[in-house]
Amino acid sequence: MAKTALALLGVAALAWLAVCVLLYLQQRSLVYYPQFTRSDPAETDFSLDRGDAVLRGWIVNPGRGDALLYFGGNAERVEDNRDALADWAPARTGYLPAYRGYGASDGTPGEALLLADALALYDLVRQRHPEGGIAVVGRSLGSAVAAHVAAHRDVERLALVTPFDSMVEVARGHYPWLPVRWLMRERYDTASLLPRHEGPVLVLRAGADTVVPPRHADRLVAAQPRQPMVRNFPGAGHNDIHLHPGYDEAIAGFLR
Known part of the structure; x- marks a missing residue:
């Protein structure tokens, strides 16, 4: 019996280790879903050559x-938001870039590359609007990208839709039996970046979110020295918050 128990324990330990290795090696496929977003480059309105993409x-x-400037979620076709963006801010020119590897953009996504790209995109927008204010909206994964931009550039207003404190904390919630802190390379630590932004912040919280549970938005808000404005949508999920009454007006009013 003892030998059998030890053998079973060994098998379980090996299986657990295999899952850890798989998560470490395949985590980008769990974070990024560009395969759902591909589009024709001929149908886009602007481009930015980053050298490698x-x-x-x-x-x-x-x-x-x-x-x-709008940054979308991990499986979002950002061009589907063109009408919404035009309505949110009719007095602003709106830019909807596709991450590298997404939409009509070249390359393969990764945290360091996406964050560097986001700053370069902001700089392009600044060149086109040298005297104007630049507001940024980010949704889900894009909330972390938007916070990074706001931490390193002059952002007039920042709206975050279904944001999180860090990607590591979200993953820990989904995989509590794995050593996520050691395994995660895609970390997106929004909570540590956001205090560097001194302008107004709006957080749109989905109360029924199972992808990024609302406790992560709450922790992000609680970690800020200057409390953001929070608009709560109690019945909204991660992927349908934009369908709930008041969503568009919340962003439009904030941007005004």
């Missing part, structure tokens, strides 16, 4: 003095 995206309300 060309980023592409869409523009709404061209010719305005102020700008709005």
Whole structure:
């Protein structure tokens, strides 16, 4: 019996170790879903050559003095938000870039690359709007990207939709039986970055979110020295918050 128990324990330990190795090696496939977003480069409105990849995206309300930069979620076709962006901020030119590997952009996504790309995209928008204000909206994964931009650039207003404190904490919630802190390379530590932004912040919280449970938005808010404005949508899930009454007006009012 003792030998059998030890053998079973050994098998379980090996299986656990195999899952750890698999998570470490395949974590990007669990974070990024570009395969659902591919589009034709000929249908985009602007591009940015990053040397190792060309980023592409869409523009709404061209010719305005102020700008709005939007960063989407991990499986989001950002071009589907063109009408919404135009309505949120009719006085701003809106930019919807696709992450590298997404939409019509080249390359393969990864945290360091996406964050560096986001700063380069901001700089492109700044060149196009040298005297205007730049607001940033980020949703889900894009909330971490947007917070990074706001921590390193002059962002007039920052709206975060279904944000999280860090990708590591979200993963720990989903995989409490794994040593996620040691395994995660894609960390997106929003809570440590956001205090560097001194402008107004709006957090849109989905109360029924099972992908990024709302406790992560709550922790992000609680960690800030200057409390963000919070708009709660109690019945909203991670992927349908934009369908709930008041969502568009919350962002539009904040951007005004």
